[in-house]
Amino acid sequence: MRTASANALSVHLLDELSQLLTTVATHDDIYVVVLTGDGEKAFCAGADLKERQTMNDTQVKQTVAKIGALMTQIEQLPQPVIAAINGVAFGGGLEMALASDIRVAAKHSKLGLTESSLGIIPGAGGTQRLPRLIGIARAKELMYTARRISADEAYAYGIVEYVVPYAELQVFTQQLAQEMARNAPLSLRQIKLAVNQGMQTDLTTGLAIETLAYSRTLYSEDRLEGLAAFQEKRAPHYKGR
Missing domain, CATH: 3.90.226.10 (2-enoyl-CoA Hydratase; Chain A, domain 1)
Known part of the structure; x- marks a missing residue:
């Protein structure tokens, strides 16, 4: 600067x-x-x-x-x-x-x-x-x-x-x-996308945007790691995939 x-x-x-x-x-x-x-x-x-x-x-x-x-x-x-x-x-x-x-x-x-x-x-x-x-x-x-x-x-x-x-x-x-x-980077990105785009439209469309954003995390390695960490009572190790 x-x-x-x-x-x-x-x-x-x-x-x-x-x-x-x-x-x-x-x-x-x-x-x-x-x-x-x-x-x-x-x-x-x-x-x-x-x-x-x-x-x-x-x-x-x-x-x-x-x-x-x-x-x-x-x-x-x-x-x-x-x-x-x-x-x-x-x-x-x-x-x-x-x-x-x-x-x-x-x-x-x-x-x-x-x-x-x-x-x-x-x-x-x-x-x-x-x-x-x-x-x-x-x-x-x-x-x-x-x-x-x-x-x-x-x-x-x-x-x-x-x-x-x-x-x-x-x-x-x-x-x-x-x-x-500390949280899953894919989750952070999709939350930002869902909020920013959803707040510019009506609720019904916003909920559809949320569903699409959620689906992008559903089959990720980070989601599986989050579940495994919860079951094993340990801190998750996310990789952004």
């Missing part, structure tokens, strides 16, 4: 992150992904506004599209994604956290979709993901006011699932990731 620039999303960083996520998505031996920023000042301050001042209109549109594509890539990563918010998360930074599955914030963090104060709107999924997470009226309020809220306020709004002291953020997040990773 780019500590001196509050980990802002430059074009170079966007390309690097996209390439890394493409690689991660193909690794069956990666069970859970943790996203965090460098240092304790910022998780991600959003778009690199200094870089943007040097761009023409076409370049700005291309960069905004890149940021949106990255957030979709995070959301669609097959593995569960935990955002460890180690500092400020404004604009695209908060949108990155919203594209993750679980959010853990350091207590000193500040969060907000602040784009309306800059004459624009959230353009990387914020207007869609935040209302789905916390409800329409509260999401509109935060975006209309461009309010910067504390980690505790974000917890009260339902934006983050946990708030911990900064000194405990890494250990807490790793423990949470390990708790997930």
